[in-house]
Amino acid sequence: MTLPAPAIAIRRLCKSYGQTEVLHGIDLEIARGATTCLIGPSGSGKSTLLRCIAFLEEATSGTILVNGQPLGFEEQADGRRRRLPQARIREVRSGIGMVFQQFNLWPHMTALGNVTEALVTVQGLSRREAGERGMAQLRRVGLEARARHYPSELSGGQQQRVAIARALALEPKILLFDEPTASLDPELTGEVLNVMRDLGDEGMTMVVVTHEIGFAATVGQRIVFLDHGRVLLNGPPAELFAPPRHPRLTQFLETYLDRGAAMLLKPA
Amino acid sequence: MSFDLAVVVAALPAILAGLQVTLGIWLAALALGIGLGFAVAALRHFGPGPLGLALRLAVEVLRGTPFLIQIFLLYFGGPFVGIRLDPVPAGLLGLSVYAAAYFSEIFRAGFVAVPRGHVEAAQCVGLSRAQIVRRILVPEMTMLVLPQCVNMAVILVKETAILSIIAVPEATAVISALGSQQYAFVESLFLLALIYWLLVEACGWAGRALERRLSKFRFA
Ligand SMILES: Nc1ncnc2c1ncn2[C@@H]1O[C@H](COP(=O)(O)OP(=O)(O)OP(=O)(O)O)[C@@H](O)[C@H]1O
Ligand SMILES: [Mg+2]
Numbered sequence: 001m002t003l004p005a006p007a008i009a010i011r012r013l014c015k016s017y018g019q020t021e022v023l024h025g026i027d028l029e030i031a032r033g034a035t036t037c038l039i040g041p042s043g044s045g046k047s048t049l050l051r052c053i054a055f056l057e058e059a060t061s062g063t064i065l066v067n068g069q070p071l072g073f074e075e076q077a078d079g080r081r082r083r084l085p086q087a088r089i090r091e092v093r094s095g096i097g098m099v100f101q102q103f104n105l106w107p108h109m110t111a112l113g114n115v116t117e118a119l120v121t122v123q124g125l126s127r128r129e130a131g132e133r134g135m136a137q138l139r140r141v142g143l144e145a146r147a148r149h150y151p152s153e154l155s156g157g158q159q160q161r162v163a164i165a166r167a168l169a170l171e172p173k174i175l176l177f178d179e180p181t182a183s184l185d186p187e188l189t190g191e192v193l194n195v196m197r198d199l200g201d202e203g204m205t206m207v208v209v210t211h212e213i214g215f216a217a218t219v220g221q222r223i224v225f226l227d228h229g230r231v232l233l234n235g236p237p238a239e240l241f242a243p244p245r246h247p248r249l250t251q252f253l254e255t256y257l258d259r260g261a262a263m264l265l266k267p268a
Numbered sequence: 269m270s271f272d273l274a275v276v277v278a279a280l281p282a283i284l285a286g287l288q289v290t291l292g293i294w295l296a297a298l299a300l301g302i303g304l305g306f307a308v309a310a311l312r313h314f315g316p317g318p319l320g321l322a323l324r325l326a327v328e329v330l331r332g333t334p335f336l337i338q339i340f341l342l343y344f345g346g347p348f349v350g351i352r353l354d355p356v357p358a359g360l361l362g363l364s365v366y367a368a369a370y371f372s373e374i375f376r377a378g379f380v381a382v383p384r385g386h387v388e389a390a391q392c393v394g395l396s397r398a399q400i401v402r403r404i405l406v407p408e409m410t411m412l413v414l415p416q417c418v419n420m421a422v423i424l425v426k427e428t429a430i431l432s433i434i435a436v437p438e439a440t441a442v443i444s445a446l447g448s449q450q451y452a453f454v455e456s457l458f459l460l461a462l463i464y465w466l467l468v469e470a471c472g473w474a475g476r477a478l479e480r481r482l483s484k485f486r487f488a
Pocket of ligand 2: 046047048
């Protein structure tokens, strides 16, 4: 019996900024159809790892396979890396969507314009067809009625949902989230987390960097705990969060009591 | 001293002709300055290093010297290096290049001010470099730099007065000449001040109207 190929396979990934190495040989497989939550202290390298997967950063060494295809670089027989042609890079990247902490909607386009931009500009769809597909995605995040609004006319939670719809419009196999609720008012985080929860239920492969420990523990099927640029722990939440816990994780959870970690630390 | 309106009325055709030259040179220099300034900013932002350095030097020199000296050099010094231009083309060229230097700085700052994340979001959905410039950077930058562009347009309309010294028949040259012929210095200067002020006000008004129309595109 062969195990299903992982959606993302990361091998010995290192990333340096100048002289400083911030990721020290990450080995990690992201299961298909599951929600993986990346947690860890500030500066542990969560964003850097996610940005490497989105190819917004180029890893210094190591490889990333996305749906079995090498991302950006290919390891040659002699062990050296070769940069792949731009077309190959784009093709592999098109299977990945990204949602940012700061939403990063384009302010000069409406919600629908943001969602359809790549459909028209990159995929060459007609405005009508792109509009229909864009509306379907906005409906999915509950924002059909806000299609003609500009980002400045939307609340933070609505903006983030538009950003999710924008990523979904290209029908990616994998969605990456970097602290999608971190710049939202507490009362707005729920609507975004609910959309993400629904996506998870629909079987989307998601990698979520989050400080929402409650969300990670309930929606995450897999928790990866990063510490000082290394994967320290990797497992299902029930295993990871249950005592006996790794002391670093306990220490980390104690700083996030208000984000749902209190529940996990409560003595049974 | 009394303000003699009759003098002004009698000279109206000449005044209007001068005004037309002022307006024409101003708008043409504005358009050329914006176009050239944008090209310089784009080359400095995206082009190869040595070219960027050369352009930077040119911009520094143009911004670091008075326009009066530049236009003198172009008009009176030009013939020594084979650039022989009539007053109007010389004035237009000089003013456009001068404006381009300032506009290029405005646009360069604009390119830098577009949040990196907006570009990254575009990369993530597969836009190419050229598409990102066209669809994201330029429109976003336009909104950011609009107030400074209006400001530059205002400065430029006033700089056209300097072209009178190379005998460009624009408003200042025409009206001050009339003033000395008719012994109406004060009237002519007053009229000139009024004309430039009205142009500046109109420009500011147009700029604000445009900004209002674009305000809903502002950064959230
Ligand atoms: N562009 C950069 N240049 C230099 N150093 C960087 C850069 N980006 C990140 N770093 C460094 O890399 C390390 C990991 O940063 P990263 O942003 O990945 O952490 P993080 O786990 O996402 O933290 P946080 O929870 O605060 O978002 C940090 O020490 C950071 O200072
Ligand atoms: Mg981060």
